[in-house]
Amino acid sequence: MSSKDAIDERVRQTLVKTLYGQPSSMAIGAVCGIITNGAAAYVSRNAFLVAGAILLSIVAIGRVVAALYLRRPGHRRNARVLEIVYETGAFTYSALAGLMSAFAIWAKIDPAVQMLLLGNAIGYGVGISARNAGRPVIALGQLFLCLIPPILACFLSGNLALAMLGFGMLMLLPAMVEITLNVFQVLRRSISTAETSQKLADKMQQLARTDVVTGLANRAGLNHQMVERLMVVGSDRKLALFWMDLDRFKEVNDTLGHPVGDRVLTEIARRLQALELDDTTIARFGGDEFIVVTEVGSRKESEDVAQAILAAINRPIRIDADRLELGASMGIALMPDDGSDFDTLMQSADLALYDAKINGRNRATFFDGSMTRDLVRRKEIEAELRHAIQRDELSIFFQPIVDLETGRIRTFEALVRWFHPERGEMRPDEFIPVAEDTGLIITLGNWITQQAAKACAQWPEDVTIAVNLSPIQIRAPGAALGILAALREARLDPTRLELEVTESLFLEDSENTARFIEELSGHGVRFALDDFGTGYSSLAYIDKFPFKKIKVDRSFVSGKDVGRKSEAIIRAVAEMGNQLEMDIVAEGLETVEQVQAVKNAGCTLGQGYYFSRAVPDYLAAILLSNEHGETAAATATGS
Numbered sequence: 098m099s100s101k102d103a104i105d106e107r108v109r110q111t112l113v114k115t116l117y118g119q120p121s122s123m124a125i126g127a128v129c130g131i132i133t134n135g136a137a138a139y140v141s142r143n144a145f146l147v148a149g150a151i152l153l154s155i156v157a158i159g160r161v162v163a164a165l166y167l168r169r170p171g172h173r174r175n176a177r178v179l180e181i182v183y184e185t186g187a188f189t190y191s192a193l194a195g196l197m198s199a200f201a202i203w204a205k206i207d208p209a210v211q212m213l214l215l216g217n218a219i220g221y222g223v224g225i226s227a228r229n230a231g232r233p234v235i236a237l238g239q240l241f242l243c244l245i246p247p248i249l250a251c252f253l254s255g256n257l258a259l260a261m262l263g264f265g266m267l268m269l270l271p272a273m274v275e276i277t278l279n280v281f282q283v284l285r286r287s288i289s290t291a292e293t294s295q296k297l298a299d300k301m302q303q304l305a306r307t308d309v310v311t312g313l314a315n316r317a318g319l320n321h322q323m324v325e326r327l328m329v330v331g332s333d334r335k336l337a338l339f340w341m342d343l344d345r346f347k348e349v350n351d352t353l354g355h356p357v358g359d360r361v362l363t364e365i366a367r368r369l370q371a372l373e374l375d376d377t378t379i380a381r382f383g384g385d386e387f388i389v390v391t392e393v394g395s396r397k398e399s400e401d402v403a404q405a406i407l408a409a410i411n412r413p414i415r416i417d418a419d420r421l422e423l424g425a426s427m428g429i430a431l432m433p434d435d436g437s438d439f440d441t442l443m444q445s446a447d448l449a450l451y452d453a454k455i456n457g458r459n460r461a462t463f464f465d466g467s468m469t470r471d472l473v474r475r476k477e478i479e480a481e482l483r484h485a486i487q488r489d490e491l492s493i494f495f496q497p498i499v500d501l502e503t504g505r506i507r508t509f510e511a512l513v514r515w516f517h518p519e520r521g522e523m524r525p526d527e528f529i530p531v532a533e534d535t536g537l538i539i540t541l542g543n544w545i546t547q548q549a550a551k552a553c554a555q556w557p558e559d560v561t562i563a564v565n566l567s568p569i570q571i572r573a574p575g576a577a578l579g580i581l582a583a584l585r586e587a588r589l590d591p592t593r594l595e596l597e598v599t600e601s602l603f604l605e606d607s608e609n610t611a612r613f614i615e616e617l618s619g620h621g622v623r624f625a626l627d628d629f630g631t632g633y634s635s636l637a638y639i640d641k642f643p644f645k646k647i648k649v650d651r652s653f654v655s656g657k658d659v660g661r662k663s664e665a666i667i668r669a670v671a672e673m674g675n676q677l678e679m680d681i682v683a684e685g686l687e688t689v690e691q692v693q694a695v696k697n698a699g700c701t702l703g704q705g706y707y708f709s710r711a712v713p714d715y716l717a718a719i720l721l722s723n724e725h726g727e728t729a730a731a732t733a734t735g736s
């Protein structure tokens with residue numbers, strides 16, 4: 098069936114329904130017909146008219162009854178049957194009305210009776226062709242059946258006046274045909290217009306609820322589907338919501354481009370659909386987040402589903418020549434356990450996802466009630482940190498690193514500080530991990546490097562600056578260029594910058610890291626290994642990368658379990674440092690005894706509250722100028 102035929106068929110069905118649309122007008126027609134023809138039969142007492150009137154009454158009543166019966170709700174006949182039933186009754190009734198009036202004229206019955214029956218036939222024929230214009234065959238069929246018999250009778254009567262009446266009625270036919278067809282066209286057009294705009298509206302709504310990249314539901318689509326879903330969950334079943342966030346998707350997007358990113362998303366969507374979980378809604382929103390909502394019988398079952406989803410996402414994705422391995426973090430919440438309505442369920446899954454992400458990604462975490470407070474705080478920090486950068490709430494403090502032999506400041510370590518207008522000072526330990534999780538560390542880190550380089554440019558040339566770098570910063574595209582740009586802008590010699598990195602950097606992605614270190618070392622930037630002793634403490638990369646400094650973690654100096662063992666460790670590290678011509682820094686020195694101990698153990702540099710806390714740039718400048726003043730005084734007195 099062509100699409101035009103299909104539209105015609107639907108229009109036809111709608112129009113057939115209009116035939117039965119107003120049984121009242123049909124009933125009025127029936128009553129009029131019965132009264133007129135009954136009266137004609139009664140007045141004329143003609144046997145033919147009596148028989149005709151009885152027949153017509155039976156047909157009229159039959160039609161009304163059939164119409165009422167077929168209209169009843171739930172009585173779903175197809176349009177064709179309805180039409181045939183209607184057609185048969187209509188044609189029989191019209192033919193009877195036409196024949197009765199023709200008979201009265203032909204048999205020269207009482208003129209009043211002739212007038213009565215002719216008036217009825219004309220009135221019915223004209224009226225019905227307007228009422229039934231929705232089906233022109235029926236409308237015009239009835240018109241002709243009503244009018245042709247009396248027209249013929251008029252012409253055959255031999256009476257000039259009646260012949261003229263017949264002529265008038267004949268002229269009525271083409272006029273009514275045109276009117277009926279016009280009405281039909283108008284009806285048909287308005288029905289198909291209404292249908293088209295309804296279809297358009299449906300389509301728009303569908304689009305508004307669909308994610309264009311993957312064809313899955315979007316946020317609006319998910320909400321819409323959930324409204325219907327929630328009504329049909331069995332009381333012995335749970336609704337499980339899995340909320341996935343792809344790890345590293347941003348990297349793929351940034352390095353390989355958005356078209357590749359889109360293909361990755363489409364592939365993930367396809368895999369989720371291929372799991373063929375029963376009665377499942379799958380949605381994507383927020384860039385690289387996917388949601389699967391499905392019914393499960395138990396918590397155990399939802400674990401199985403989670404494993405299946407993660408396995409599907411973890412499978413390497415091949416795109417052209419690239420083989421990508423993404424992972425996903427997942428938060429899971431069950432209804433009614435973790436939320437009795439959909440919004441709460443979403444919040445719970447969102448918190449569980451957040452927990453999964455901060456606890457090392459590529460894992461699935463079930464919601465549990467204890468998550469709420471800590472995570473909400475973290476999320477608040479995350480939101481406020483974005484503003485903090487714009488609102489200048491952050492600043493850099495400088496803590497001296499001192500030569501244990503001469504007592505002079507050799508380096509300042511740049512440490513970021515956040516003075517929150519309501520919360521007061523926030524510790525970097527609290528917000529740096531959040532900045533790392535959200536990628537904010539990249540913007541933040543660039544800013545810190547710039548500020549630190551500017552401050553150092555003001556100091557004497559033998560004083561260097563140490564800046565902490567997070568692994569995330571190093572993996573960001575263009576990381577080395579950003580640092581070199583900061584140095585150029587501050588007009589600082591690259592040899593005066595020291596970057597402190599931790600061992601965790603070498604656990605993954607060693608190729609990028611090696612390139613980063615190589616490139617910057619080439620320009621003269623130095624590297625220090627921070628927090629030594631807390632991680633894997635593998636000596637392999639100390640040999641492999643050009644470290645100038647090792648910073649022994651402060652837990653070996655001032656922690657609660659310092660003792661002979663940690664002293665032995667410091668001694669060993671310091672010995673190695675001497676051999677490799679590296680400086681060994683002891684962190685966290687708070688007392689003179691500690692300073693003496695690490696110095697005896699062989700450390701060359703020290704950092705800690707014993708010398709100074711981290712201070713703002715103007716105080717750092719004063720510390721330096723005091724030192725130079727002392728030197729000048731010492732030279733002057735000749736000591």
Ligand code: C2E
Nearest residue numbers: 512513525526529545565566567685686687704705706707
């Ligand atoms: P870190 O790199 O080990 O920095 C040394 C931390 O020890 C600083 O804490 C410093 O204030 C503290 N400290 C120094 N001397 C003493 C002492 O004698 N006793 C004690 N108890 N603590 C001392 P802070 O500033 O709170 O920084 C904590 C950590 O946050 C840093 O550890 C570093 O990992 C991170 N961080 C700080 N600033 C930055 C930054 O600008 N960028 C990045 N990526 N990380 C930073």
Ligand code: CA
Nearest residue numbers: 510565597627
């Ligand atoms: Ca450090």
Ligand code: CA
Nearest residue numbers: 627628648684
């Ligand atoms: Ca450290």
